[in-house]
Each structure stands twice: as C-alpha cells, then as structure tokens.
Amino acid sequence: MVKNANAPCDLMLFGALGDLAQRKLFPALYQLERAGLLAQGSRILAIARTKATTADVREQLFEKLRYHVKDREFDAGVANAFLQRVDYLLLDFTDPEGYGALREWRDEPNNELIVYMATPPSMYGVIARNMKATSCCNEKTRVVVEKPIGHDLESSRVINDELGEVYHENQLFRIDHYLGKETVQNLIALRFANNLFASQWDQNHISHVEITVAESVGIEGRWGYFDQAGQIRDMIQNHLLQLLCLMAMDPPADLSADSIRDEKVKVLKALKRITPDMMDRYVVRGQYTAGTSNGKPVPGYLEEEDANKGSATETFVALKAEIDNWRWSGVPFYIRTGKRLPEKLSQIIIHFKPAPHYIFDPDQKHLANNKLIIRLQPDEGMALKILTKDQGLDKGMRLRQGPLELTFSETFEAERIPDAYERLLWEVMKGNQYLFVRRDEVEYAWRWVDEIIANWRDSGEPPKRYAAGTWGPVASIAMITRDGRSWYEDA
Numbered sequence: 001m002v003k004n005a006n007a008p009c010d011l012m013l014f015g016a017l018g019d020l021a022q023r024k025l026f027p028a029l030y031q032l033e034r035a036g037l038l039a040q041g042s043r044i045l046a047i048a049r050t051k052a053t054t055a056d057v058r059e060q061l062f063e064k065l066r067y068h069v070k071d072r073e074f075d076a077g078v079a080n081a082f083l084q085r086v087d088y089l090l091l092d093f094t095d096p097e098g099y100g101a102l103r104e105w106r107d108e109p110n111n112e113l114i115v116y117m118a119t120p121p122s123m124y125g126v127i128a129r130n131m132k133a134t135s136c137c138n139e140k141t142r143v144v145v146e147k148p149i150g151h152d153l154e155s156s157r158v159i160n161d162e163l164g165e166v167y168h169e170n171q172l173f174r175i176d177h178y179l180g181k182e183t184v185q186n187l188i189a190l191r192f193a194n195n196l197f198a199s200q201w202d203q204n205h206i207s208h209v210e211i212t213v214a215e216s217v218g219i220e221g222r223w224g225y226f227d228q229a230g231q232i233r234d235m236i237q238n239h240l241l242q243l244l245c246l247m248a249m250d251p252p253a254d255l256s257a258d259s260i261r262d263e264k265v266k267v268l269k270a271l272k273r274i275t276p277d278m279m280d281r282y283v284v285r286g287q288y289t290a291g292t293s294n295g296k297p298v299p300g301y302l303e304e305e306d307a308n309k310g311s312a313t314e315t316f317v318a319l320k321a322e323i324d325n326w327r328w329s330g331v332p333f334y335i336r337t338g339k340r341l342p343e344k345l346s347q348i349i350i351h352f353k354p355a356p357h358y359i360f361d362p363d364q365k366h367l368a369n370n371k372l373i374i375r376l377q378p379d380e381g382m383a384l385k386i387l388t389k390d391q392g393l394d395k396g397m398r399l400r401q402g403p404l405e406l407t408f409s410e411t412f413e414a415e416r417i418p419d420a421y422e423r424l425l426w427e428v429m430k431g432n433q434y435l436f437v438r439r440d441e442v443e444y445a446w447r448w449v450d451e452i453i454a455n456w457r458d459s460g461e462p463p464k465r466y467a468a469g470t471w472g473p474v475a476s477i478a479m480i481t482r483d484g485r486s487w488y489e490d491a
C-alpha cells in the first residue's frame, strides 16, 4: 500500500446523507481540511438515494457542519473551500447500470481511490460486486466499512466473504471507532514505551482489571437497530473486546498492522468460554426502567419511542472475562457497559497486587494495592494511585493513597483532541491498517460472544431491571463482590 497521505485521493462515500456521514464523517473531513491535511486535488463523491443536486447537498452539508462542529472550530471560509471538493451522485446501490457515473466522475485515475460504505452491512456485498463489474475499483482501492459486521459469527462470515470476493484483506479497513480515540492509542504507548509497566504487566503483579464504558444516553431514536443488537453486540463484541485486547496483548514486534493484529487475535483466541453453568457467576444483563438522567425524568427502555413492549434486549452487560494464557492466568477482567448509567465515562483500572509482606497498620491494609487508572473519556488522562506517608508529627507511619496524575489537556496543553473519525480517515488516506480490525479478529470476537447470547436464549431468563441513572442491576455489584472486590469509585 502506498503510504503517502499527501497524494490526492478520490473518496466515494456511499450513504452520504445518512446520520453517520453527516454527524461524524463530514465533520471529520472538514477538520482534516482545517488542519491542511487534505491534499490539493482530493475530491469527495457523496452518494445516496435521495434526489438532490450538488448545490443542494453542499448547502445542506454547510448547515450540518455548522451544527456539528464546535463554534470555535467552525470557519465558514474553510467550510466553503472544503465543500468545493464535494459532488453529489444519486444512485440506486443495487443497480449496476448507475455505476458508470462513478467511473466518469474520476477525472484523475491516478488519484488514490477510497470507497467508504456508510450503509447497512447488507449493502456491502452489492456495492462491492457492482463496483467490480463496472471496473470502478482495482486492487489498490481502499475500502472502509462500518460495524456491525454481522450479528453473529455466521452472518459476519457471509459479509466478510462477500467483501473478500472483490477485495484483498489488505484493502479492507473495518472500523471500530474506539481504535481511533487518542486515549485508546495511548494504551499502546503506555504499555510498550514504558518499561516500568512492561515488567509489571502480568499475573505476578496484577490482581484484576476493570473496564467500564458507561453512557448516560438512552437509545436516542435508534430503537429499531438497537433492539436487534443489544448491548453485547453493539458494544462488547467490538469496542470492549478491542480495549481488552490492547490491555492484554503481548508486545508486538513492531507497530505494523499485522504485528499488532496478530497479538490481539491471540488474546481473543485465549478467552475462556463462558459455558451455561458459569453464566450466573460470570454474566449479568440488564435493561433500564424509568428513572432520571442528568436530573431529568426519563422513560424506561420499553417506553421509548417505537418500543416493542415485550422486548428482552439488554441495555447493560457486566461480565467477568478470563484469559487462558501464561500471562493472565487467574486475573479476571471485569467488564461493564450500559445505556442510561449515571454518566458518560470510559475507564480502565488496573489493580496491582499488594506487596508480599505488609508492615503497616493492619487497619490500613485495604489501601495497600496500587492502581493505575486510565481515563479514556471524558477528562482524558491517567492516574497512578500510590501510597505515601501521611504528613504530620501525630500521624506516625499512617499511610495515605494519592494520585500521580496526568491529565492530557493540562499537561500537554493540547488544544483539542481529534475525534476518532479524523484519525481513522487520515490513516485510511495513508493506507495504514493498524487501527482497523482484521477479519479473524471480528470472527473470534463473535465466536466468544455468540456462546453467551446462546446461553441467554437457552435459559429464557429475562434481563434484570435497573432504574435509569443507576450503575446497572445490583447483580453486577454482587458479581464482583463475590470475588471480594468492588467496582472502582473515585472518592
């Protein structure tokens, strides 16, 4: 693959008038323009099924950019210059005849070609086949696809096969937008640039790990999609397992895409199966009922707009994952994620084991574990909780736990943290796949998750209720308490 982001590219964006494109992709491309990263001569073909002219679409995009880009980052001059790159094409994705227009649009056939399918996955195969049949793409074309890649292992294989009939794996950029988050990439830097941690990163030194991805929002008009997926397919199969892999993987030989992805796959392969007899102790699923969010009353999941009142879809999952390998034997990874939790918060807590022999006040023994807290969002940064002596003559050798604190925005005076999609689109333009998910990762993740879903189905047990605005069903607290631990709460 060519690694030259300054080479002009032609970006064909299928589903250009959809929510993802308008809310995330165009604002991200605008930011690349603002940062001077879009090469001269780069062009965008917005493709959708709505009847409109290029002028209409540019006008509509201008308004959307103004709405979605922060005021202080919005510059009408930059937006207008950016929109000059955009043309619009009305296309029925299933009609091969229409694809000739894509070829005609390309006036510089040497430009890198990127095809972004911001469409339902059922369209990926159709678009790929039509592109090929009409010679609109070649073996250098880069193809970006969004999750969900299927709703289980079998359906993901069908989608991957369809894409694979037309494109090589090294042309495919499967997005998991968590991998584009600045702080998620920092996991790689933290782990592999600091030998201090490298030597501590195993079952000899770590007792357990927590990963929390909490959202305060509910379903936000996506009931139809979400109810088919549920929190396990929507968040655990992809984002949470990717975080787990980055936390747990062995050091890659280098930063190349395949070195990193090989290591992630090893973790997925080593995930201990959760069998029916383990479900009670290892997995909790919940569904929110009416409650409050940010001080306002909010309806329960079954009372949301368009809700199917009898739905047993989960909006919360907590589980205990174990990795059957040398490094992590005996170290549980407690994972939880849910909608309508008290706040939006993603964080990883690494709990280190206590020193082998404790010599301080017995009543302070509970303080004795160091913790590394990695805050992914908001307030990106990290803190290492260490023990020091409390100051003062009267304190003797009383201990106190305090943080060594690194808040990225303060320490590095970072002007702004780029959105995940800016990073991901930029990496696609450079032809760099290390932040994208390989086929085998998707499939191993499904294999593990499918078994949990099958266990739920076979047991017929409905999800446990939790009130909106709380941290999920009490069973999630019980799950971790049974192991003599608790979910981390910042004092």
Ligand code: BG6
Residues within 6 Å of the ligand: 215, 234
């Ligand atoms: C998406 C899920 O992939 O991630 C959504 O489909 C979820 O349900 C979103 O809200 C969370 O992403 P972020 O970046 O806001 O944490």
